[in-house]
Amino acid sequence: MEMAPSPDEVFVTVGRELGRIGLACTLALVDPTGGQARTAYDSREAGSAPAAPGLPLEAVDAYRRIAAGEPYVFSPGSLVAPLLFEDRLLGFLSVRSADLAEEAIPALKVFANEIAAAWRKAQLVRDLEESLRQLRLTQEQLLQSQKMEAVGRLAGGVAHDFNNQLTAILGYAEILLMDCPPVDSRRAGLEEIVKAARRAADLTRQLLAFSRKQVLQPRVVDLNGLIEDMRGMLRPLLGEDVRLETSFEPAPLRVRADPTQIQQVIVNLAVNSRDAMPSGGIIHLATSSLRVEGGQGVRPLPAARPGGLPSGLPPPELAGLPAGQYCLLSVRDNGTGMDRDTLSRLYEPFFTTKAQGKGTGLGLSTVYGIVTQSGGQIFCSSQPGEGTVFTICLPRDGSEEKSNGRSGTALPVAGGTETILVVEDEEAVRELVRRTLASAGYAVQTVSTGAEGLRLLQADCQAFRLVLTDLLLPGGVSGLDLAGWVLTAGQGPRLLCVSGYSEQLSAEAMSALPPGSFLQKPFSPSELLRRVRAVLDAV
Ligand SMILES: Nc1ncnc2c1ncn2[C@@H]1O[C@H](COP(=O)(O)OP(=O)(O)OP(=O)(O)O)[C@@H](O)[C@H]1O
Ligand SMILES: [Mg+2]
Numbered sequence: 001m002e003m004a005p006s007p008d009e010v011f012v013t014v015g016r017e018l019g020r021i022g023l024a025c026t027l028a029l030v031d032p033t034g035g036q037a038r039t040a041y042d043s044r045e046a047g048s049a050p051a052a053p054g055l056p057l058e059a060v061d062a063y064r065r066i067a068a069g070e071p072y073v074f075s076p077g078s079l080v081a082p083l084l085f086e087d088r089l090l091g092f093l094s095v096r097s098a099d100l101a102e103e104a105i106p107a108l109k110v111f112a113n114e115i116a117a118a119w120r121k122a123q124l125v126r127d128l129e130e131s132l133r134q135l136r137l138t139q140e141q142l143l144q145s146q147k148m149e150a151v152g153r154l155a156g157g158v159a160h161d162f163n164n165q166l167t168a169i170l171g172y173a174e175i176l177l178m179d180c181p182p183v184d185s186r187r188a189g190l191e192e193i194v195k196a197a198r199r200a201a202d203l204t205r206q207l208l209a210f211s212r213k214q215v216l217q218p219r220v221v222d223l224n225g226l227i228e229d230m231r232g233m234l235r236p237l238l239g240e241d242v243r244l245e246t247s248f249e250p251a252p253l254r255v256r257a258d259p260t261q262i263q264q265v266i267v268n269l270a271v272n273s274r275d276a277m278p279s280g281g282i283i284h285l286a287t288s289s290l291r292v293e294g295g296q297g298v299r300p301l302p303a304a305r306p307g308g309l310p311s312g313l314p315p316p317e318l319a320g321l322p323a324g325q326y327c328l329l330s331v332r333d334n335g336t337g338m339d340r341d342t343l344s345r346l347y348e349p350f351f352t353t354k355a356q357g358k359g360t361g362l363g364l365s366t367v368y369g370i371v372t373q374s375g376g377q378i379f380c381s382s383q384p385g386e387g388t389v390f391t392i393c394l395p396r397d398g399s400e401e402k403s404n405g406r407s408g409t410a411l412p413v414a415g416g417t418e419t420i421l422v423v424e425d426e427e428a429v430r431e432l433v434r435r436t437l438a439s440a441g442y443a444v445q446t447v448s449t450g451a452e453g454l455r456l457l458q459a460d461c462q463a464f465r466l467v468l469t470d471l472l473l474p475g476g477v478s479g480l481d482l483a484g485w486v487l488t489a490g491q492g493p494r495l496l497c498v499s500g501y502s503e504q505l506s507a508e509a510m511s512a513l514p515p516g517s518f519l520q521k522p523f524s525p526s527e528l529l530r531r532v533r534a535v536l537d538a539v
Pocket of ligand 2: 271
């Protein structure tokens with residue numbers, strides 16, 4: 001496609017044409033307010049764009065007179081004519097030549113009109129090109145976010161079914177292992193099955209996190225405490241050549257989030273930083289607070305676009321956040337940095353620049369999913385050779401709830417003799433749970449729908465000491481409905497909910513569950529037994 005001439009090129013062409021017939025010229029443009037004229041072309045400086053400052057029209061006698069309505073200003077050897085387009089004064093054409101005579105005026109006036117029309121057309125074409133460029137950019141962003149949504153939905157759906165299968169695989173493999181004498185030659189094989197299933201479970205967890213379908217267990221945590229507690233775990237991950245520095249906001253920074261997920265965010269960012277510093281460097285973890293006043297939040301950030309993704313470029317200003325109080329967490333490194341291309345694909349699942357077997361490209365998509373699902377935003381600023389800084393911005397929690405961000409310690413496995421009602425639609429999981437509980441001494445009754453479970457409970461709710469229910473059940477009565485019934489039943493049974501997927505589970509619904517009453521799939525039999533005992537023993 002042939003490029004249309006730019007407005008500047010129009011002027012250059014005019015200057016050349018006039019030069020050919022022996023006329024020197026100057027073209028000046030009136031600024032949009034109409035108060036100043038700026039020289040845009042001068043044949044004496046042809047070839048270089050004159051960087052002339054604007055002059056008030058009053059300062060040039062001919063400009064002032066034409067602006068006041070005179071059709072042109074002629075003096076022997078020089079003519080100044082207006083550049084008029086649809087009665088608007090766009091600028092001035094000044095022509096100079098020793099032999100310029102009055103007879104030339106009509107032709108030059110017509111020429112001035114032609115110049116004005118050509119310049120205006122070139123300007124409109126340029127505006128049109130700019131609008132088209134913006135439109136294309138917006139379309140690309142839209143396509144990108146639709147793609148991410150589609151991948152997210154797909155990943156979430158697959159991960160959901162996968163979690164049920166993995167629960168069964170892991171569970172039965174562990175049961176077989178428990179039954180296997182220590183010297184049995186089949187042990188090694190079973191151990192490999194468990195290991196592989198765990199790796200697969202990690203992968204599904206990451207996919208669920210990206211698709212924002214992960215079951216979060218938000219509570220109020222102090223970011224400072226959380227990071228402080230992670231030092232011990234980060235150190236060995238980072239290796240000897242990487243120095244870990246921290247700086248904290250002095251006051252506690254309370255946010256409402258799932259602490260294990262925020263830990264995962266920090267680990268993923270820190271490991272990326274480590275990888276970007278193959279011969280060592282510094283990782284700086286910092287927290288701070290930010291208050292955004294009302295009225296500043298007019299410009300939506302990329303991440304605030306519905307269903308959209310931040311492009312990772314350019315570093316958005318935090319002042320664009322909606323008004324409110326925020327806690328900031330940043331991870332800075334002085335590693336290789338990233339080019340624009342990498343920045344623009346940063347959060348795509350499976351996007352990696354690392355060698356095969358070194359990275360899966362799920363780290364940042366997980367981070368992105370967790371942060372946005374927690375109501376936060378993430379920004380990245382990076383340049384090749386300049387290092388990288390990721391900033392996460394989470395809404396500050398205003399409530400006074402106390403928490404130290406530390407996760408609970410594992411309890412020993414123990415069985416019991418209580419009667420437990422198990423509500424689970426997936427047969428393999430139901431059977432696994434039944435066997436696990438029964439083998440630990442519990443009396444177990446299983447049903448496959450919420451309606452059946454509710455019927456049993458309504459008939460005699462004292463019959464069960466614990467209801468263990470999947471949260472997503474087909475049919476009219478969901479696991480959440482059942483959980484709600486149990487929680488309001490007063491002296492009724494205790495509750496333990498399991499799920500691998502949060503399709504319809506809002507954060508509010510989750511936080512209505514008592515602490516400790518949720519177990520994420522896939523789980524192992526020993527984990528299940530520990531949690532059942534803990535719920536039964538809770539005071
Ligand atoms: N701190 C950083 N410095 C330089 N490049 C980075 C940094 N963080 C991420 N990247 C780039 O972004 C890409 C995607 O990161 P992401 O964490 O999603 O995947 P990965 O680290 O390649 O693999 P995985 O995290 O799944 O092991 C990386 O391959 C790397 O090119
Ligand atoms: Mg990574």
